[in-house]
Amino acid sequence: MQTKRGRCFWALVTAISLAWIAFPALAVEKRASEGKVAVVNGSGITQQDFDREMSRVLRRLASMGKPFDDSQLPALKKEVLEGLINSELLYQESQRKGTKVEEVAINEQLNTLKKRFSGEDEFKAMLIKMNLSEAEVRSQIKRGLAIEQFIAKHFVEKVAVSGKEARAYYDSHPDSFKQPEQVQASHILIKIDPQASAPQRAEARKQIEEIQQKLQKGEDFATLAKAFSQGPSSAKGGDLGYFRRGQMVKPFEEAAFALGPGQVSDLVETRFGYHLIKVIDKRPEMTIPYEDIKEKIEQYLKDKNVREQVNVYVEKLKQDAKVERFLTETPK
Numbered sequence: 001m002q003t004k005r006g007r008c009f010w011a012l013v014t015a016i017s018l019a020w021i022a023f024p025a026l027a028v029e030k031r032a033s034e035g036k037v038a039v040v041n042g043s044g045i046t047q048q049d050f051d052r053e054m055s056r057v058l059r060r061l062a063s064m065g066k067p068f069d070d071s072q073l074p075a076l077k078k079e080v081l082e083g084l085i086n087s088e089l090l091y092q093e094s095q096r097k098g099t100k101v102e103e104v105a106i107n108e109q110l111n112t113l114k115k116r117f118s119g120e121d122e123f124k125a126m127l128i129k130m131n132l133s134e135a136e137v138r139s140q141i142k143r144g145l146a147i148e149q150f151i152a153k154h155f156v157e158k159v160a161v162s163g164k165e166a167r168a169y170y171d172s173h174p175d176s177f178k179q180p181e182q183v184q185a186s187h188i189l190i191k192i193d194p195q196a197s198a199p200q201r202a203e204a205r206k207q208i209e210e211i212q213q214k215l216q217k218g219e220d221f222a223t224l225a226k227a228f229s230q231g232p233s234s235a236k237g238g239d240l241g242y243f244r245r246g247q248m249v250k251p252f253e254e255a256a257f258a259l260g261p262g263q264v265s266d267l268v269e270t271r272f273g274y275h276l277i278k279v280i281d282k283r284p285e286m287t288i289p290y291e292d293i294k295e296k297i298e299q300y301l302k303d304k305n306v307r308e309q310v311n312v313y314v315e316k317l318k319q320d321a322k323v324e325r326f327l328t329e330t331p332k
Helices: 004-008 010-015 047-063 070-096 103-114 120-129 134-154 163-172 198-216 221-228 232-236 250-258 290-320
Strands: 036-040 043-046 182-191 239-244 268-270 273-283 323-325
Touching (some): 043 047, 070 323, 103 120, 163 290, 182 198, 182 221, 250 268
Antiparallel strands (some): 036 043
16 A cells, blocks of 8 residues: 555655656557557557657656756657656566555555546546556556665665764755745735736725725724735635745835834735735744754665665666667657
8 A cells, every 4th residue: 555655755756757647758669550669678658648748757847946958858859758767667566576566556556546536537638648648657657666666675764874874964964954044924905906907006006905994993904804805825824934045026025024023014015916915924044953953864765765766776777678769859
């Protein structure tokens, strides 16, 4: 079954291109007419598999805001192909060593995936768009879990990180544990459309000023936010949680960081509209104490150690395997 331990090294699995739950390529044999970009010990990786994975990786880069141009494409294609080959080799090795995956674990992961969609119809529409069947998705989930369990048994369970190692890493990377100044704030927003006319802007300003008057008379900020704010945080009384500089638009940020806990701003205008901001708490810049971050450092170092061992292991598998590559330049 799927365990908490298995989820702990999810980053490791994705690092070697095994992000199967986000509809990755399916490294399985399909119709010969589809063509192959590689064959690993007789098991084919099709051009369709490769194109799906390329599309997923490009979307991920775009969502992270990482710049990418055509000159980087050949290197990325090579990296994606090697990731699929690594995946296939690890899956084959997991089967050779008798790794078994329970149906309950497959069902759990499939249900988790389906929850990302509004309903069964949207999920099925995505399958059609991706040219996948639910059976293929189940198959790939099974493969991903097999690899995950194999890595857990043969690597994760055998790696330990001492407190001494964690402390040494903490002391040698002081900048990694600096926490910038943060503010916890709530706001009340009256939206303004970018194309709003002068009368519409005047009406929005009138609304926010009326709310401001209620605050000045002693009414509760959170109650007013729930009643009048047009922002997504209204249900939480306007609470935006903690944020650091650079996370909010400039006028909002400047106003929030200028206030002290309990203080409320004057009207603040941003491209979203008019705001009233109340600062709940402020945290000064600080270095996170070792004891507060110790467990995360130990987990990071363990994951790093495991990842390095798996990479070495995969390279050894490649040396002993028959891997044929047929990658050609095709549309993404």
